Amino acid sequence: MLSINEIYAGYGEIEIIHGISLEVNExxxxxxxxxxxxxxxxxxxxxxxxxxxxxxxxxxxxxxLTKITTDQMIKKGLSFVPxxxxxxxxxxxxxxxxxxxxxxxxxxxxxxxxxYNLFPPLVEKRKKKAGTLSGGQRQMVAFGRAxxxxxxxxxLDEPTAGLAPMYIDLILEKVEExxxxxxxxxMVEQNAKKALAMSDRGYVLAAGEKKYExxxxxxxxxxxxxxxxxxx
Amino acid sequence: xxxxxxxxxxxxxxxxxLGAIGLSLIYGILKFGHFAHGDLMTLGAYFAFxxxxxxxxxxxxxxxxxxxxTAGTAVLLNFILYRHLRKRDSVIVMISSxxxxxxxxxxxxxxxxxxxxxxxxxIQMPIIIGDGLLRIKQNQIIILILALSLVIAVHLFxxxxxxxxxxxxxxxxxxxxYVHHPQLLYQVNWQ
Numbered sequence: 001m002l003s004i005n006e007i008y009a010g011y012g013e014i015e016i017i018h019g020i021s022l023e024v025n026e027x028x029x030x031x032x033x034x035x036x037x038x039x040x041x042x043x044x045x046x047x048x049x050x051x052x053x054x055x056x057x058x059x060x061x062x063x064x065l066t067k068i069t070t071d072q073m074i075k076k077g078l079s080f081v082p083x084x085x086x087x088x089x090x091x092x093x094x095x096x097x098x099x100x101x102x103x104x105x106x107x108x109x110x111x112x113x114x115x116y117n118l119f120p121p122l123v124e125k126r127k128k129k130a131g132t133l134s135g136g137q138r139q140m141v142a143f144g145r146a147x148x149x150x151x152x153x154x155x156l157d158e159p160t161a162g163l164a165p166m167y168i169d170l171i172l173e174k175v176e177e178x179x180x181x182x183x184x185x186x187m188v189e190q191n192a193k194k195a196l197a198m199s200d201r202g203y204v205l206a207a208g209e210k211k212y213e214x215x216x217x218x219x220x221x222x223x224x225x226x227x228x229x230x231x232x
Numbered sequence: 233x234x235x236x237x238x239x240x241x242x243x244x245x246x247x248x249x250l251g252a253i254g255l256s257l258i259y260g261i262l263k264f265g266h267f268a269h270g271d272l273m274t275l276g277a278y279f280a281f282x283x284x285x286x287x288x289x290x291x292x293x294x295x296x297x298x299x300x301x302t303a304g305t306a307v308l309l310n311f312i313l314y315r316h317l318r319k320r321d322s323v324i325v326m327i328s329s330x331x332x333x334x335x336x337x338x339x340x341x342x343x344x345x346x347x348x349x350x351x352x353x354x355i356q357m358p359i360i361i362g363d364g365l366l367r368i369k370q371n372q373i374i375i376l377i378l379a380l381s382l383v384i385a386v387h388l389f390x391x392x393x394x395x396x397x398x399x400x401x402x403x404x405x406x407x408x409x410y411v412h413h414p415q416l417l418y419q420v421n422w423q
Contacts, residue, residue, distance in 0.1 A: 048411070070410070080411050088404040091397065099401050099409075102394060 001026050001184060002047070002153055007056035009046035015054055016042045018208045024153065029175070029185040031216065033192035034205035034229060040188040041083060043205065044157050047186075048073065048080045060153070074101075077152030083161050083188075086142035089131025093122055096130050096141050100148025108148070115144040118174060136167030143174065147183075154178065156187035172198060192230050196220050204229055235366055243372050246379035253386055260403035264325040268309065268333035275336050276302035281349050305336075 002024040010016040016039045024030045032040045045051045047058055049070060058065040061076055068076075088096050097115060098108065116123045119140040125133060130141050139159060146154060159175065160168040168191060176198055179185050189195035196202045199216035204225055212225050219225050251273050258266045279301045283294035309332055317325045358367035390396040402409045 050411075082408060082411060085405055085408060088401045088408065090404050091400055095397050095400075098394075099397060 001061055002186065003059045004043075004047070005057045005059070007043070007046055007058060008054040009042060009051050009056075010054065011042075011051055016051075016208050017046060019056065020203075020205070020208075020210045022203055022210070022213075024184055024186050026184055027179070027182065028200040029179050029187070029198060029216075031192075031195040031199040031202040032186070032188045032205060033190075033195060033202060033219075034211075037207075038205040039208040040205055041157050042208075044080075044155055044186070044188050047155060048078070050080075074149055077150065078155070079146040079149055079151035079153070080155045081142050081146045081157060081159065083157040083159075087130040087133075087138045087145075090129055092127050093130055093133070093141055094126045097144050097148055100145035103148070111148045111150070115147055118147075118177060119144060134167075135163050136171065139163065139167070139171055140174075143171075143178070147178065151183055153184045153186065156185065156189075158188055158190055160189065160191055168194070193220065196230075239366055239368060243375055246376055250379055250382055253383065257399070261399055262314075262325075263406075264322040264329070267326065267329040268336055269329075271333040271336040271340075272302055272306055272309075275305060275340060278340050278344050278349075281344070281351065284351055285349070 002022075004020065004022040006019045006021055007017055008015055008019055020039075020043060022030075022032075022043070032043060034040050042051055046053055047060075047065060049065065053066050056066075060073070060078060063072075063076065065073060065078075088099065091099070094112075097112060100111075101108075103111070116126075121137055122140055122144065125137065130138060133141065143159075156175065159171050163171060172191075172194055175185055175187065187195065196216040196219050202214065202216045202219045203210055204212040204219060206229070211229075212219060212222065214222065220230070251269060255266060255269045258264070258269070276298050280294055280298035283289045283297045284291060287294075289297070313328055313332060314325055317328055356369050356371065358369045359373075360367055388396075390400055398409070
């Protein structure tokens with residue numbers, strides 16, 4: 001459903017991604033791992049046109065994402081959860097979720113039910129300001145808001161970054177649960193081993209280039225990858 | 233005496249409160265100090281003078297027309313000035329608003345002159361409360377009620393409507409708002 005073809009991207013004049021190709025098929029969980037500064041987040045942001053694209057194509061459901069507006073991407077079921085600052089702190093949890101999409105009240109209620117079902121701790125916090133929540137709960141709000149539009153492909157930028165250990169496994173479990181409802185997932189993750197273990201396929205980046213690609217298990221069992229990128 | 237001063241302060245404060253809400257909305261969402269805001273308020277008062285006194289329209293019609301024309305001027309300012317500077321440093325936009333303030337101020341002087349103007353010249357008798365303790369005039373009551381209603385209306389707009397919530401979201405985190413509703417941002421920015 002998503003196919004990135006030789007993409008070059010960066011900020012202004014500085015090129016960070018040097019010709020990476022990548023694919024996500026329907027129903028898959030795909031992880032992008034690699035050391036700090038390898039361009040993982042930049043690659044993810046390039047899909048959503050949040051960085052400057054210098055060359056290459058990004059095809060998603062028969063349209064070139066480099067040529068359509070962010071609004072059109074959202075309409076096509078593409079949803080992005082940023083790594084940091086991913087909630088509106090002075091708005092309540094419910095208002096945060098509402099801003100995920102402009103849909104009818106009835107439809108919104110159905111989405112709320114699904115989101116609260118997935119993240120029960122949000123139910124009692126729904127009238128509380130998102131800025132007062134813990135890191136893990138904020139991440140739940142960010143996920144919830146991305147789910148309001150009924151996405152087909154969810155882009156997650158380091159969903160467990162800065163979370164307490166108890167939340168890391170929980171959030172990754174939720175990623176799997178969301179995937180089981182038919183949503184494809186492309187995530188950048190610093191907990192490389194955990195991410196690859198739950199992924200259908202994975203890509204290892206270093207210095208803005210793709211170094212390895214294989215099934216999640218294949219990458220975990222690859223000794224070279226393990227030694228160089230997964231800490232032995 | 234103290235009670236009367238307090239009442240006068242509340243009335244004057246309620247006029248300033250309306251301006252302050254607009255100013256803080258602009259600063260919160262578009263992140264620049266809008267120096268022409270007070271001048272826009274003045275222009276609104278002169279629009280009211282134009283419709284009420286010079287064109288002799290009924291009070292309520294003049295009130296609505298003055299509001300519409302002032303809002304129109306603000307939109308026009310955005311179209312001819314601020315939107316072109318949207319990607320520049322907020323200090324640049326702020327300085328351009330000082331220029332806009334000077335233009336509006338001198339436009340008022342040019343059209344209506346520097347003398348004081350009056351909506352009504354007749355003497356208005358105050359309502360006396362508590363055996364002469366407090367005196368309040370009819371127009372002061374209208375100012376108080378209108379200011380209070382407008383403050384409540386702005387609060388309801390920001391807390392209950394989708395556009396209002398989106399405006400608060402923009403003030404909170406403009407990059408995140410862009411990820412979710414780029415189109416809405418253009419609406420809020422009148423682009």
